[in-house]
Amino acid sequence: RIPKVVLPKYKDWGDILHWQLQENLPGSFPYTAGVFPLKRDGEDPTRMFAGEGGPERTNKRFHYVSLGQPAHRLSTAFDSVTLYG
Incomplete structure (x- = not known):
């Protein structure tokens, strides 16, 4: 061990x-x-991209996609166009 x-x-x-x-x-x-x-084991966050629409839409999408996920934390990145070019 x-x-x-x-x-x-x-x-x-x-x-x-x-x-x-x-x-x-x-x-x-x-x-x-x-x-x-x-x-702790299983502490990995749910990873998502931000920037698809306005802040309200992004917040709604985060809540919808993370619903039922085992992770209680979100790890967000910039929108994919900014990140990858």
């Missing part, structure tokens, strides 16, 4: 302090490993 977080095996206090200030654990300052302590 592979652990979710593997810590370095430093023995010198200077190395430990340097690691804590530069890297540290997930969910701890300076957040280089992410702002959440551990990512």
Whole structure:
């Protein structure tokens, strides 16, 4: 079994302090490993493009498409024409 977080095996206090200030654990300052302590399984958001029509239409489409999806979060990108050219 592979652990979710593997810590370095430093023995010198200077190395430990340097690691804590530069890297540290997930969910701890300076957040280089992410702002959440551990990512849960099934936390991936539903991904959608924005910009198809006005804001009201986009909001309605987001609600309609995400209805019944297991994810509670949306990850939106710009409209596809802007993104892909």
